[in-house]
Amino acid sequence: MTGADVERDPGNPSPLPQRLRISAYAVCARQGQVLLARWVPPDGATRLWTMPGGGLDHGEDPVEGVIREVWEETGYRVEVERLLGIDSVHRRAVLSSGVEADFHALRIIYAARVVGGELRDEVGGSTDRADWFELEAVPDLDRVDLVDTALELHRTAPPEGRLRR
DSSP: OOOEEEOOOTTOOOOSOEEEEEEEEEEEEETTEEEEEEEOOTTOOOOEEEOSEEEOOTTOOHHHHHHHHHHHHHSEEEEEEEEEEEEEEEEEEEOTTSOEEEEEEEEEEEEEEEEEEOOOOOSSSSEEEEEEEEGGGGGGSOBOHHHHHHHHHHHHOOTTSSOOO
């Protein structure tokens, strides 16, 4: 997990260190299918399907970051078509370092289309497999919540770019 450690907010009573992670993901959908990557948790727990994408490097533009991440995880070159939305998740989490933190994730979600490359699995990264799935099969997959959020943003295109929870 990447992200920036943030100074503790004096107005936040939580004794936990604060951690902010900004990431960008792509919904690549075609002919009733969606491209997913299988995430490998640092602790070796259950591998879960996710949207291709991930943490931004410091100073990296989100569009450039999602293009890089999709290529790393799937072997595809993509073109970003539009911003679908930004998902904000705030919870307690155990980081890859084993430290519990007050974790805030900002997940920027784009619609993208494949423009080149060949499907392949990532080696030595945060994912170990990439594949296309029929949209109807997604509910039966072991997946992270981001998959449902991203697909709902893609389906509904809310004008404010976020889902009501």
